[in-house]
Amino acid sequence: MLTKSQKDKFSSLRVELIDLNILACFYIRKINRLGYLLQNSTRHYLLEEFISLRYMENGLILHLTNLDDSSSNFSFRKILKETNKTITNQKLVRQLNISFDSFRKNVNHLKVQHRIKRIAHLNFSEDLNFDEFLNFDKIIKPLIAEANEIGDFLWGEKIEYKFKLGTYEGVLNFREIFETLETNFYGQKDFV
DSSP states (O other), X not given: OOOHHHHHHTHHHHHHHHHHHHHHHHHHHHHTTHHHHHHHSOHHHHHHHHHHHHHHHHHHHHHHHHTTOTTSTTSHHHHHHHHHHHOOOHHHHHHHHXXXXXXXXXXXXXXXXXXXXXXXXXXXXXXXXXTOOOOIIIIIHHHHHHHHHHHHHHHTSOOOOEEEEETTTEEEEHXXXXXXXXXXXXXXXXXX
16 A cells, blocks of 8 residues: 555654554563462552553553644554555555544543643642553454554555564464453463
8 A cells, every 4th residue: 555655754653553562462461460469469569560561551551642643654644644645445544544543432432531631730639549440352363453454444455563582482463462351460470
């Protein structure tokens, strides 16, 4: 879909999607370890984990909402303006517009209620408990999946990132891991 020069120009959007998938994988890994930690660690350590999770969730929110930011080079809105000038296939343009409009509509609540009110302006009119998180499976994961689909469509291939952890552990494919993620507080029985 994007030309070579457009891919180069918007390479930061690709990195934004990769970072989003990596962060989601480790966020859920930490969430799924909480049941084990409640039984096997100190309150100090649990507090560290809750604070880490808070900032990881904020990171997920910022990555997702950056994709709908008109002033950045790694946003879908910026790409839409660029591609409307260069794509001649109107069917593709319509499909892209529908995808972008859907993402904008779906991410808006997250953008207004969480990025603007909670993260950017530190609205303390309501008690923000450090151990309360958004429902990953119902709110965050579907938005990441939608962003991945748009990114794949734009790049004309599945955007993946692989990391070789070690000789015995093999390769981590964060996109594949993301696709199977689900929240289960007692899902991980140890630190591995």
